[in-house]
Amino acid sequence: MKLEQFVMERMQSTWENIVKFNLSESGVHPVALGELVPSAAGREELLTLELGYGQSNGTADLRNTIAEMYQGADDSNVLVTTGTSEANFLATWSIVEPGDEVIMILPNYMQTWGVARGFGGQIKEVPLIEEMNWAPDLDEFESLLSSKTKLIIVCNPNNPTGAILTEAEMDRITEGARRVGAWLLADEVYRGAERERPITPSFWGRYEKVIVTAGLSKAYGLPGLRIGWIVGPSEIVTKAWSYHDYTTIGPSALSDRLARVALAPDNRRKLLARTREILNNNFPVLRKWVDSYGGMFSVVEPQAGAIAYLRYDLDMESLDFVERLRDQKSVLLVPGEHFHMKNYLRVGFGSQPEHLREALELISSFVSDLP
Ligand SMILES: Cc1ncc(COP(=O)(O)O)c(C=O)c1O
Structure with missing residues (x-):
């Protein structure tokens, strides 16, 4: 590769x-760290943490907490990763094989562009149009769909434009994926970092071949924890977990603990x-x-x-x-x-x-x- x-x-x-x-x-x-764990009791408790290998797909507690944020998901749908980057890497690796066509909405965070090409995928690009407030050209998207389309990649909210797809656009993208049986990988790491609107709807639950990646780096202000996740059908999550054995094995035990603190409802x-x-x-x-x-x-x-x-x-x-x-x-x-x-x-x-x-x-x- x-x-x-x-x-x-x-x-x-x-x-x-x-x-x-x-x-x-x-x-x-x-x-x-002191803002995340302000109380003396909370800090004392952290000091008892044994720094062993944690559960390599994320503790059940953390996976359950993440699953609760995605309607209908349970802990078997979640893999905890070292940042959203590793989530994207594992998800793309799990899907793309040489010769597969990958439709990607651009501009985008170019990690998946590089990884998909590295695994032999051929990228077909769908532009976001500035004159349309960075909405995607969905006619172009539909014209690129074929039986060769293996994966569709979106980033919503988008990096670098900060644009958010409408529900109608999300539905059209999902329908396109369904029509050709392609996987849909939605990087949703900026969900929760909306300036004025309510939290952006997730692609999760719209179609059985949706894989969502996200993490604590953007909306939560905790990039140094290096905690991300994949939410997807359990077969793909199991496959990505086995690939995880080749990358980082598992998240740091300390970060897993602090992620549970960060995702407790009040925090x-x-x-x-x-x-x-x-x-x-x-x-x-x-x-x-x-x-x-x-x-x-x-x-x-x-x-x-x-x-x-x-x-x-x-x-x-x-x-x-x-x-x-x-x-x-x-x-x-x-x-x-x-x-x-x-x-x-x-x-x-x-x-x-x-x-x-x-x-x-x-x-x-x-x-x-x-x-
Ligand atoms: C869209 C997107 N996905 C993933 C990442 C990487 O996130 P993490 O720090 O959680 O690995 C970034 C970082 O900028 C990003 O913009």
Whole structure:
């Protein structure tokens, strides 16, 4: 198997902890361990945890807690993974074989694009249309469906646009999958990180071949726990669990425990409320900055996630923009090129407001120095 470089993640892995202003992150400012476990009793209890191998598919308690968030699911439908990344990797690996056609709605988090190609899949791309507020071209989607379609990949809410599919669009995608008997992989890691709307409906339960991936990294502000999950039919979950034996074996015992703390109903509510508050405090800061450019930058407002996908009107490649900005001002953004698109920049706005303001000022200073 030959994997192409996952260019966005490679850039983030290299630079995100080196730059002063990391606006390449798509989640909110992370929760501190002390915020997650504020009481002395809770902390004492944690100290008794034995750091052995935990249950490799996730403790029954955690799997049950996750299953409760998906109507009709039980613990046999859940595999706990090391981040949503591992969930995506295992799900794609479990499905795609050489020569399979994979329909993917783009732009998207490009992990599954690379992994599906690595396993020999042939990607057929369906674009999101900016003029339609980043809705997918579903006529194009339907024209690509065939008996060769093995897998359909969506990310909802979407990275990088922050757009959310309507229920009608979700139904049309599900119907298409059903018509050709394809698997539908929905990465829902931004579910729960809506700015104004109620929690986005899940693809889970719409069709028997739906696999959902998600985790604690975005809506919950806990990427450092590296906890994700697959929710799917039990046969595919069992298969992915056996593949898991080859990757990380299981989640860290400490993270499994802390994930149960995070997903306890009261804590879950508080964490999601914290995320929403950050998004609503910060997005107006970015909006004002964009508007101050009177068209040089523009944005279709994201509905979820701490990311805005900005179009810019400058005669400069996005990778060049990002690398020069990083080297001159120590601010990191994601270039549209990492999503195979020209003239876009993904800006993360989930950090602390002062930090965001300072970073935006540095971008302004960079732009005003351009020839
Ligand atoms: C759509 C999407 N899926 C998965 C991931 C990876 O998430 P995790 O940190 O839970 O592995 C990301 C991270 O940016 C993402 O945007």
